[in-house]
Amino acid sequence: MSTAVSESDFLLAHRGVGQDLGAWVVGIAFGREGRSVGFALGDGTVRLAALADIRADWTVVEAHRGAVLAACADGKDGVLTGGDDGRLMRVAPDGTAVELAKYGSKWVEHVAAHESGIRAAAVAKAVHIVSAKGETEKSLAHPSSVGGLAFDAKGKRVAASHYNGASLWFVAAKEDKPRLLEWKGSHHAIAISPDGTHVVTAMQEQALHGWRLADGQHMRMSGYPTKTRSLSFTAKGKWLATSGAEAVVLWPFFGGGPMGKAPTELAGGDGVMCTAVACHPQHEVVAAGFEDGLVLLVEIGSGKVVPVAPPGRAPAGNGVSSLAWNPAGTHLAFGTEAGSAGLLDLAKR
Amino acid sequence: MSDTTVPVTVLTGYLGAGKTTLLNRILTENHGKKFAVVINEFGELGVDNDLVVDADEEVFEMNNGCICCTVRGDLIRILGGLMKRRDRFDGIIVETTGLADPAPVAQTFFVDEDVKRATRLDSIVTVVDAKHLSARLNDSSEAEEQIAFADLLVLNKMDLVSEEEAEAVERRIRAINPYAEIRRATKSDVPIEAVIGRDSFKLERILEREPEFLSGEDHHEHDSEVNSVSFEVSRPVDPEKFNAWMSDLLATKGQDLLRTKGILAYPGEDRRFAFQAVHMIADGDFIGPWKEGDARKSKIVFIGRDLNRPQLRRGFEACQVDS
Ligand SMILES: [Zn+2]
Numbered sequence: 001m002s003t004a005v006s007e008s009d010f011l012l013a014h015r016g017v018g019q020d021l022g023a024w025v026v027g028i029a030f031g032r033e034g035r036s037v038g039f040a041l042g043d044g045t046v047r048l049a050a051l052a053d054i055r056a057d058w059t060v061v062e063a064h065r066g067a068v069l070a071a072c073a074d075g076k077d078g079v080l081t082g083g084d085d086g087r088l089m090r091v092a093p094d095g096t097a098v099e100l101a102k103y104g105s106k107w108v109e110h111v112a113a114h115e116s117g118i119r120a121a122a123v124a125k126a127v128h129i130v131s132a133k134g135e136t137e138k139s140l141a142h143p144s145s146v147g148g149l150a151f152d153a154k155g156k157r158v159a160a161s162h163y164n165g166a167s168l169w170f171v172a173a174k175e176d177k178p179r180l181l182e183w184k185g186s187h188h189a190i191a192i193s194p195d196g197t198h199v200v201t202a203m204q205e206q207a208l209h210g211w212r213l214a215d216g217q218h219m220r221m222s223g224y225p226t227k228t229r230s231l232s233f234t235a236k237g238k239w240l241a242t243s244g245a246e247a248v249v250l251w252p253f254f255g256g257g258p259m260g261k262a263p264t265e266l267a268g269g270d271g272v273m274c275t276a277v278a279c280h281p282q283h284e285v286v287a288a289g290f291e292d293g294l295v296l297l298v299e300i301g302s303g304k305v306v307p308v309a310p311p312g313r314a315p316a317g318n319g320v321s322s323l324a325w326n327p328a329g330t331h332l333a334f335g336t337e338a339g340s341a342g343l344l345d346l347a348k349r
Numbered sequence: 350m351s352d353t354t355v356p357v358t359v360l361t362g363y364l365g366a367g368k369t370t371l372l373n374r375i376l377t378e379n380h381g382k383k384f385a386v387v388i389n390e391f392g393e394l395g396v397d398n399d400l401v402v403d404a405d406e407e408v409f410e411m412n413n414g415c416i417c418c419t420v421r422g423d424l425i426r427i428l429g430g431l432m433k434r435r436d437r438f439d440g441i442i443v444e445t446t447g448l449a450d451p452a453p454v455a456q457t458f459f460v461d462e463d464v465k466r467a468t469r470l471d472s473i474v475t476v477v478d479a480k481h482l483s484a485r486l487n488d489s490s491e492a493e494e495q496i497a498f499a500d501l502l503v504l505n506k507m508d509l510v511s512e513e514e515a516e517a518v519e520r521r522i523r524a525i526n527p528y529a530e531i532r533r534a535t536k537s538d539v540p541i542e543a544v545i546g547r548d549s550f551k552l553e554r555i556l557e558r559e560p561e562f563l564s565g566e567d568h569h570e571h572d573s574e575v576n577s578v579s580f581e582v583s584r585p586v587d588p589e590k591f592n593a594w595m596s597d598l599l600a601t602k603g604q605d606l607l608r609t610k611g612i613l614a615y616p617g618e619d620r621r622f623a624f625q626a627v628h629m630i631a632d633g634d635f636i637g638p639w640k641e642g643d644a645r646k647s648k649i650v651f652i653g654r655d656l657n658r659p660q661l662r663r664g665f666e667a668c669q670v671d672s
Contacts, residue, residue, distance in 0.1 A: 024433040042433035066400075067434040084402075084430055105403055107430060124405065144407055145423060163409055163422060185412045186422055204425075204461070205412045226462055 012295075012309045016332075016344030017054050021047055025335020027071030029079045030326035032115055036093040037326065037333050038079035039341050040071035046079060046091045047341075051331055054343045059095045070110045075117035075132055082108025088121045088130065100134045110148060114155030118171060122146035127160050129171060140169055140176055148190035148201065161187035161201045168199065168213075181211045183218065189229060193253060194237040202228035208242065208251075210258070219258055221251055225273070230323075232279040232286070239264075239300060241277040241286045248274050248288045248298060267298045267305050276334070278323040287332055289320020295334045295342070309334065309342050354469040357428070357441045358545055359454050361495045362476035363485055364447035367505040371476055371537035371544070372444055373397060378541050385431050385438040387424070389446040400438060402427050406446060408453045411460065417604040417628040419453040425461050432467045440545060441468065448491050451475075451498035452607065455627045458550070472549035475499035475529075476537065480509045482518050493575040496522055497607045497652045498627075499529045500549035508535045525575045526652055528558055528610075552623035553636045555610045556648055575607065578658050579650040584669040585616040586647045591668040595624075595631070598664065603629030605656075611649035614639065616670050624649075 012018055024042030030051075031037070039047040044064035050056060064083030074080040078092040080100075088101040088108050103123045110122035117132025127140040127149060144163035151158050151171075159168045163186050167178035186204035193200075200210040200219075206227055210219030221242075228244035233253075240251045240258070247268025251258040267274075267288055276289035284300040293312030298305050312318035318338040325332055330347040362368040376384060376398045385400040409422040424443065431441065445454060451473055458470040475495045478485075482504075485492040496502065502522055507515060519531055532539045548554055591613065599606065609626040624633035639645050649665055 026433055044434075067430065069430055069433070084434075105401070107402070109426065109430070144409075145405060145426060147426075163407065184410075186409045203412075204409070204420075204422075 010307045010310050011297075011344055011346070012342050015346055016308075016342050018309070018340065018342045019047075019058065021335070021339045021341050023339045024067070024337050025322045025339060025341055026068045027081075028322045028324040028333045028335055028341075029071050029073040030324055030331065030333070031077045031079065031093050032073050032075070032327060033077035033093055034326065034328060036078070037324070037331065037343065038071065038081075038091055039322075039333070039335055040068040040079065040081050041339070042067040044068060044083060044085070046071070046081060046097075048079075048091065048093070048095055049343055051326065051345070054331075054345055061091050061095050061097050063089045063091055063097050069107055070122075072111050072113055075113050075115060075119065080111050080113050080119055082111045082121055082123075084108075086123070088119075088128075090134075098134075100130055101128065101136055103128070110146060112149045112151050112158065114151045116155045118151075118155055120149055120151065120158050122149045122160060125162075127158065127169075129158070138176060140167070140178070142167055147186065147188040150190050150192050152192045152196045153194050154196065157192070157196070159190055159192055159199050161190040163187070166190060166199060166201055166211075181216075183209045183211075185209075188227075189231050191231040191233060191240070193233055193240075194235065198253065200231060200240060202231060202242070202244070206244065217259070221258055221263070224249070230276045230278075232277045234279045234284050234286075234300070235282050239279075239284070241279050241288075243274045243277050243288075246271055246273055248277060248286055250286070250300060264300070266300065266303050267296055270294075272311075273319075275319045276321060276323045278325055278332075281325050281327055281329045283329065287323050287325065287334070289323050289334055289336075291319040293318045293320060293336055293338075293340065295320055295323070297332075308332070308344065312336060312338065312340060354467060355432075355435060355438070355441055356471035356546065356548075357443060357458070357468050358471045358547075359451065359473045360442060360444045360476065361449060361451050361473060361498070362447065362503075363478065363481075363492060363495075365481075366447075366476045366478040367503070367534075367537040368444060368447075368476045369396065371474075371503060371505075371539070372442060374537055375442065375541050375544060380541055382439045382545075383437065385441045387427055387441065387443040389444060389449075396444075402431070404443070406449060408450075415604070415629065417452065418456070418630065420457040420460050421453045424454065424457050425464055428464050428468055432463075435467070440471070450491060450494055452494070452628055455498065455550075456630050459627065459630045459632055470550040471545065472500040472547040473498045474501045474503065474544055476503045476505050477518075477522070479504050479506050479515055479518050479533075483521065486521060490574070493525060494607065496525045496529070497575045497577075499526060500547060501544060502526075502529045502531045503534050503537060503539055503544075504531055505534045505537055507533045525577065527577055528556075528650065528652075530558065550625070552625065552632070552634050555623045555625055555636075556612050556650065575652065575654055576656065577650060577652040578656050578661060579648065580662050580665045581646050581648050582666055582669050583644065583646050584672055585645065586613045586668045587670050588613075588615050588622070594664050594668055595626075599626060599629045599631060602653075606651055606653040608652045609650070611647070613647045613649075614645035
């Protein structure tokens with residue numbers, strides 16, 4: 001499809017705005033307040049755009065002294081970031097940056113937050129739980145460095161992946177003892193299904209591993225040519241969209257799946273690796289980014305593809321590193337390793 | 350591709366050998382280069398640099414269940430993080446603890462796709478204490494492994510030993526690894542160009558250096574558990590036979606084979622085939638053509654434990670095309 005379409009066929013040309021931010025786009029998060037989006041960069045800044053006017057200048061917020069390593073939507077509004085300067089920062093929708101915690105010379109590599117206000121920051125082997133007020137409530141210890149972090153939909157449990165499995169913690173427990181989900185090997189990206197029944201991790205060995213929490217049933221999802229970096233459940237948890245192959249690979253979490261079921265592969269055929277996925281917050285639509293900078297939308301039911309942004313001009317090193325939807329599902333943002341970024345307003349007019 | 354990757358130099362050596370002194374020398378010398386430094390948290394001395402990262406030395410087994418197939422999980426994370434701000438440095442230096450096994454460090458650069466895409470292993474530099482090395486070799490296997498993996502050995506604290514003692518230490522080093530360059534030093538005073546930018550793991554440079562001490566049968570130092578053997582054959586090597594032999598050898602003996610390097614002449618092929626392995630993890634490709642007029646001899650070198658010289662020799666010889 002890269003040869004069959006022209007620049008104007010891409011949604012970005014008439015529904016969005018592109019920017020060269022000049023540094024690796026590490027993460028993108030839309031504020032839960034619905035007004036702002038933050039692009040967290042390898043140069044330590046967060047670029048804030050206002051959804052009311054995406055073409056207005058984006059604000060440059062100096063958040064970290066080194067690189068931002070992780071970003072997510074903060075509890076109520078704004079963006080939560082962790083950096084290689086050992087700091088956990090909050091960037092408000094007006095661009096004010098506040099240091100919530102500082103963890104010495106260690107990197108803050110993963111962050112997560114829930115709409116209740118609670119936050120989690122992974123620093124080496126520890127996950128620090130930080131309250132809405134910004135106080136560190138507890139520190140949860142793991143056997144090795146944490147590779148990924150996720151809250152469940154209710155904000156009651158937090159899951160952290162690490163070497164030889166993942167740990168699932170009740171955040172408000174009086175006595176902190178995790179449920180250990182064991183599987184040999186090194187686990188990175190982690191996701192909890194929207195209904196809280198499954199935990200899935202991406203592994204060093206180009207495979208996913210899943211646990212059905214009700215009975216501890218293991219799920220192996222393999223066959224990827226590269227490491228999966230991005231995992232995203234569809235709104236109702238029917239599908240798990242993943243990067244790491246030459247197509248968007250979707251595992252069915254219904255009808256007894258994914259055990260014994262083949263995954264559905266969409267938007268493939270160009271021989272280019274998918275590097276990022278983000279499921280629409282309501283519809284069964286996935287945004288996917290590829291190694292060459294291409295961004296597209298694909299409808300799961302029909303397999304219909306809508307091009308969003310064309311492949312980058314640079315032949316290599318411009319892979320899509322981040323993708324995010326706003327909670328209302330009206331805006332989509334993407335960014336690449338080389339620092340190109342795009343923001344689209346897809347609201348019906 | 351290799352032009353855009355960031356070179357990584359690994360510094361190994363026992364506590365007190367002068368590793369951190371060498372590191373600080375590299376960092377403070379006026380060479381106009383900026384380095385990111387990865388140190389272990391139990392380092393002996395402070396490191397003076399803008400960009401210093403603490404490592405935990407997390408050694409992870411790979412999923413094949415083999416104890417020698419390991420990577421450094423912390424390095425995968427740290428190098429990935431550093432790449433997000435790669436404009437800020439020209440190279441990366443990784444200092445390991447005195448007890449570290451260099452194999453997982455080296456294997457990380459062959460195994461992890463993200464590390465391979467963004468960085469390259471430049472060389473492994475081992476700092477040893479001329480005065481105490483013999484004692485170290487007698488009481489630990491890590492010291493042997495660090496020498497076996499070295500591309501450059503800095504024989505430090507030369508002011509504390511006599512010429513005879515120094516020569517005796519060099520003999521022991523060469524019995525383990527005759528392919529490493531040895532640089533004598535006092536207070537780690539080696540020029541930075543000798544340490545950084547060696548490109549020792551580039552296939553083009555495999556076996557470029559002639560061994561400084563060919564350890565023939567008669568020269569064996571039997572007090573070392575690790576040693577090296579090398580063979581040369583004059584008839585071309587059949588790629589299928591070689592691959593079959595090498596896969597089997599690495600699968601069965603890989604745990605004892607620390608480093609394997611070879612240059613092969615394939616029949617009817619004008620380019621040299623270069624090959625290297627760290628334990629069971631192998632890498633190979635065609636490199637530049639054979640020199641006009643040079644004999645197209647295939648060579649292989651093994652550095653490892655319990656090397657069965659006659660068996661390895663027969664195995665390699667049998668890879669030749671039928672005469
Ligand atoms: Zn092995």
